[in-house]
Amino acid sequence: MSARIITKTALRQKLHEFGLQKFPNKQLARMAAVAAPAMSDFEIQHKQPLVKKTTSIPIALYGGRNAVTMLPGGGIGPELMVYVKEIFKYSGAPVDFELIEIDPKSDESNDLEYAITSIKRNGVAIKGNIETKSESTIVQSRNVAIRNELDLYVNVLHCHSYPHVKARQSNIDILIIRQNTEGEYAMLEHESVSGVVESMKVVTKSNSERVCRFAFEFARKNNRKKVTTIHKANIMKLSDGLFLETSRTVAKEYPEIEHNDMIIDNCCMQLVSNPHQFDVMIMTNLYGTIVSNVVCGLVGGAGLLSGRNYGDHYAIFEPGTRNTGTAIAGKNIANPIAMINASIDMLDHLGHKQHSRIISEAVRKTVCKDKLHTPDLGGTATSTEVVQRIIDHILQADLRAW
Amino acid sequence: MSLISRNVFRFLQQGSVNLAARNYQSTAANLGERPDTRVHCTLIPGDGVGPELVYAVQEVFKAIGAPVDFEPYFLSEVNPSLSVPLEKVAASINKNRVCLKGILATPDYSNTGEAQTLNMKLRHALDLYANVVHVKSLPGINSRHTNVDCVIIREQTEGEYSALEHETVKGVVECLKIVTAKKSERIAKFAFDYATKHKRKKVTAVHKANIMKLGDGLFLRSCEEIAKLYPKIEFDKMIVDNCTMQMVSKPEQFDVMVTPNLYGNIVDNLGSGLVGGAGVVAGASYSSKCVVFEPGARHTFSEAVGKNLANPTAMFLCGANLLHHVNLSTYSEMIKDAVNTVLKEGKIRTKDVGGQSSTKEFTFAVINKLEESRL
Numbered sequence: 001m002s003a004r005i006i007t008k009t010a011l012r013q014k015l016h017e018f019g020l021q022k023f024p025n026k027q028l029a030r031m032a033a034v035a036a037p038a039m040s041d042f043e044i045q046h047k048q049p050l051v052k053k054t055t056s057i058p059i060a061l062y063g064g065r066n067a068v069t070m071l072p073g074g075g076i077g078p079e080l081m082v083y084v085k086e087i088f089k090y091s092g093a094p095v096d097f098e099l100i101e102i103d104p105k106s107d108e109s110n111d112l113e114y115a116i117t118s119i120k121r122n123g124v125a126i127k128g129n130i131e132t133k134s135e136s137t138i139v140q141s142r143n144v145a146i147r148n149e150l151d152l153y154v155n156v157l158h159c160h161s162y163p164h165v166k167a168r169q170s171n172i173d174i175l176i177i178r179q180n181t182e183g184e185y186a187m188l189e190h191e192s193v194s195g196v197v198e199s200m201k202v203v204t205k206s207n208s209e210r211v212c213r214f215a216f217e218f219a220r221k222n223n224r225k226k227v228t229t230i231h232k233a234n235i236m237k238l239s240d241g242l243f244l245e246t247s248r249t250v251a252k253e254y255p256e257i258e259h260n261d262m263i264i265d266n267c268c269m270q271l272v273s274n275p276h277q278f279d280v281m282i283m284t285n286l287y288g289t290i291v292s293n294v295v296c297g298l299v300g301g302a303g304l305l306s307g308r309n310y311g312d313h314y315a316i317f318e319p320g321t322r323n324t325g326t327a328i329a330g331k332n333i334a335n336p337i338a339m340i341n342a343s344i345d346m347l348d349h350l351g352h353k354q355h356s357r358i359i360s361e362a363v364r365k366t367v368c369k370d371k372l373h374t375p376d377l378g379g380t381a382t383s384t385e386v387v388q389r390i391i392d393h394i395l396q397a398d399l400r401a402w
Numbered sequence: 403m404s405l406i407s408r409n410v411f412r413f414l415q416q417g418s419v420n421l422a423a424r425n426y427q428s429t430a431a432n433l434g435e436r437p438d439t440r441v442h443c444t445l446i447p448g449d450g451v452g453p454e455l456v457y458a459v460q461e462v463f464k465a466i467g468a469p470v471d472f473e474p475y476f477l478s479e480v481n482p483s484l485s486v487p488l489e490k491v492a493a494s495i496n497k498n499r500v501c502l503k504g505i506l507a508t509p510d511y512s513n514t515g516e517a518q519t520l521n522m523k524l525r526h527a528l529d530l531y532a533n534v535v536h537v538k539s540l541p542g543i544n545s546r547h548t549n550v551d552c553v554i555i556r557e558q559t560e561g562e563y564s565a566l567e568h569e570t571v572k573g574v575v576e577c578l579k580i581v582t583a584k585k586s587e588r589i590a591k592f593a594f595d596y597a598t599k600h601k602r603k604k605v606t607a608v609h610k611a612n613i614m615k616l617g618d619g620l621f622l623r624s625c626e627e628i629a630k631l632y633p634k635i636e637f638d639k640m641i642v643d644n645c646t647m648q649m650v651s652k653p654e655q656f657d658v659m660v661t662p663n664l665y666g667n668i669v670d671n672l673g674s675g676l677v678g679g680a681g682v683v684a685g686a687s688y689s690s691k692c693v694v695f696e697p698g699a700r701h702t703f704s705e706a707v708g709k710n711l712a713n714p715t716a717m718f719l720c721g722a723n724l725l726h727h728v729n730l731s732t733y734s735e736m737i738k739d740a741v742n743t744v745l746k747e748g749k750i751r752t753k754d755v756g757g758q759s760s761t762k763e764f765t766f767a768v769i770n771k772l773e774e775s776r777l
């Protein structure tokens with residue numbers, strides 16, 4: 001299309017040169033403007049992540065080894081990444097990490113841009129929580145920026161209890177699926193009159209539908225029976241109403257899966273009193289972060305569970321609750337299980353099922369059988385002791401060297 | 403403050419690694435012996451001196467105790483009656499994901515009228531699209547340049563090697579050169595990812611787009627597109643004729659080179675010649691799923707068959723790269739060190755690099771070095 005416009009313009013220009021046709025300059029300029037933004041598929045994919053993509057970049061898989069971006073983030077992130085690397089080394093997981101450090105103190109976004117480019121190249125990333133120290137309004141939260149830029153519209157948190165870990169509730173098995181890019185995190189705030197600040201909550205039909213469809217597909221694939229939509233549509237009748245309505249529409253296409261809905265305040269109460277009624281839960285952004293922290297607290301704290309962020313083309317794996325843990329950094333008491341679980345999810349996603357199975361088995365044995373727990377779970381073991389035991393279990397397992 | 407916390411952390415980190423090593427020693431006894439886990443690897447000895455060299459590699463692996471089991475398949479185009487069918491070999495490589503391969507001889511004429519050689523068929527069967535040759539000066543080998551260190555990455559499934567030739571009119575033969583955006587982008591991304599992984603600074607695209615404006619032009623544009631994704635790596639382009647001249651006069655300026663099929667083949671051989679010939683340069687062919695490790699310059703050296711003359715250095719380095727790829731980097735380092743020491747000492751050298759020793763003597767020298775380093 002654009003090519004045709006160019007040739008047409010060129011032709012007219014030539015005619016103009018020969019003096020055969022009067023050609024107004026203005027029109028020429030407009031036509032050039034139409035022709036200029038002709039972008040290649042690559043640019044469309046990378047510069048406008050919300051545009052539906054037609055081609056994807058070849059994935060970074062060479063000779064059976066995947067390249068994966070590693071963003072350690074702040075706080076305990078760097079130490080946990082060292083443990084992940086150690087474990088990958090001993091289990092022979094065929095993954096090469098591309099380490100990218102982001103300086104939390106600077107307001108510059110160069111590092112962040114480079115990190116996003118790197119994830120686009122590799123397609124997959126494992127990340128700790130990246131701090132945004134600056135409170136200046138022009139500096140975007142880096143976590144949110146990454147999710148928005150890569151269009152990672154859904155966050156999946158599989159909350160399940162570990163036997164022999166002291167927790168308020170046992171035998172919990174809940175999948176929390178959360179809209180990850182809009183809602184209250186749209187970051188549109190303004191002070192219209194002095195002393196009056198408005199914050200916008202954006203809910204779109206297309207994004208709600210993507211999340212709901214993802215949730216039902218996920219439920220079907222994992223043989224789940226029930227999906228619950230969490231909302232506050234009694235107050236926010238339009239925004240949450242749209243989300244609820246969309247989820248009901250999508251639910252009709254999956255008759256074998258039971259669907260109900262629950263208001264967020266009631267949901268929090270039900271979660272702490274009777275969590276076993278929940279199976280798969282879908283919700284908007286802010287409710288998602290609250291509910292996932294509630295459930296993580298129920299099964300043993302921030303150090304156990306891992307979360308997954310999916311978009312159409314990229315995936316990021318991280319600990320389930322997004323805490324930096326700056327207070328316990330460098331003390332060798334941080335619980336490494338969450339990050340290791342994230343790395344297991346990553347191996348699963350990349351298709352290295354054998355390695356993910358061996359590592360998760362080793363984690364299970366360490367936590368449930370040997371009962372080697374870090375202080376946050378009421379144990380006395382150090383991080384390195386836990387990692388060491390996991391490596392020992394991996395070395396016992398019967399696996400090929402890679 | 404940040405400096406202190408960083409140093410404390412580094413200390414802890416080192417501590418944890420040391421601790422890891424010690425703890426493993428202590429708890430291993432409680433938890434029982436580690437099961438014996440071995441890597442399976444397909445082995446294609448190839449033609450010419452291939453079988454002798456492959457035997458030397460096996461000897462070295464045996465001496466070092468590397469946990470690798472070889473599955474040998476004799477594949478040959480010049481010896482079709484002895485050759486195993488290609489499908490069987492491809493299936494084995496697909497299963498094992500790694501392969502060690504000598505060089506397959508290709509006759510200049512075709513008996514069957516088929517334009518594709520066995521090498522090309524194997525590449526297509528496994529989609530081995532990227533050939534990586536690391537041209538690096540070795541110690542103790544006299545050559546014109548002493549500090550060459552460049553990586554040549556070559557697309558090897560399309561371009562001039564498409565085996566599409568026909569004689570339209572008697573006396574007029576057309577040979578098609580195919581360039582596709584998809585494969586050009588794939589090889590460009592491979593080159594840049596390779597550069598990222600190995601901490602290289604620069605990628606040079608070699609082309610002839612001033613003459614083949616569409617074909618090589620597409621290749622060049624694809625490389626430029628991909629280069630935008632790698633702001634930290636310098637991107638450069640060079641016309642192939644200039645490139646060959648620069649290679650022989652100032653090879654230090656090159657870091658990673660990405661080339662279409664035929665130019666890659668030429669530059670590979672040129673590079674190998676710079677650092678000591680076909681016997682000392684290792685290479686590998688990658689698909690997304692598997693790797694075939696083979697010498698960098700493809701010569702069968704069939705004049706020397708059975709004469710115990712060929713230089714096994716390239717094959718040893720291939721073997722070392724293979725071990726590194728399958729997470730056995732300790733063994734890999736040991737072999738590389740041993741080969742380098744033997745070459746550096748210079749007492750035992752094969753004929754091609756100016757010595758008088760035989761293949762076997764060189765192999766035994768390497769094995770002796772390995773044994774010394776073990777003690």
